[in-house]
Amino acid sequence: MTRRILVVCVVLLLASALTAAGQDLSTIKLPPPQTDGGKPLMQALKLRQSAREFGVEKLAPQVLSNLLWAAWGINRPDGHRTAPSASNRQEIDVYVTLPEGAYVYDAKVHALTPAAPGDLRGLTGTQPFPAAAALNLVYIADTTKLARPATDPQQALNVGADVGLIAANAYLYCASEGLATVVRASIDKPALAKALKLKDTQLIVLAQSVGYPKK
Ligand SMILES: Cc1cc2nc3c(=O)[nH]c(=O)nc-3n(C[C@H](O)[C@H](O)[C@H](O)COP(=O)(O)O)c2cc1C
Secondary structure (H helix, E strand, O other): HHHHHHHHHHHHHHHHHHHHHHHHHEEEEEEOOOOOOOOOHHHHHHHOOOOOOEEEOOHHHHHHHHHHHHHOOEEEOOEEEEEHHHHOOOOOOEEEEOOOEEEEEOOOOOOEEEEEEEEEEHHHOOOOHHOOOOOOEEEEEEEEHHHOOOHHHHHHHHHHHHHHHHHHHHHHHHHOOOEEEEEEEEOHHHOOOOHHHOOOEEEEEEEEEEEEOOO
């Protein structure tokens, strides 16, 4: 009997430790991006392609830092970014799903801010491979930053174009760095929005899996 109580206590303790670990995400300060080096642009363009098979390795913090800066970092003192955006509204947030949780990229401080605990990689797509990628970027429009409602057809086109430009930057960085990547529209958006605790004013546009190529 005493042994059974002991086992129950250990299980409860482990469960609460795991829950606490999941909920205790803290801000990840990224190392400053390396803004020189990499392959020449024309070589990166030659190598750009989609890949849907990923190795198990995580991205090193420096590689993650470089990827996010290349995709949607601040590249000028006035706060403008590596990708253009319609009227410089900068309405796109890049969420990053890692095995330990989901984060939002804060370009101003070049850090990842916790969004939701737990491994949401698989939820970022309806295909099987996003769960196996080192991370998935999720491009989410904050429609409160738009000049007109997102239902306006031109606004919707602008949002799509803005995301496409960020995703293209990520593709080119991946091509330069020898990473595997694919941008994706196949997403169960209601399920992902719930898991990421999004507001009604936040629109999931596309996701992009990134990782090392499968050997
Ligand atoms: C807007 C958009 C949505 C896409 N959605 C998916 C997707 O849901 N799943 C997927 O596996 N690939 C997706 N792709 C990747 C395309 O299938 C891929 O770019 C295309 O086959 C051309 O291959 P390449 O990128 O290697 O040139 C998408 C690409 C774009 C631009």
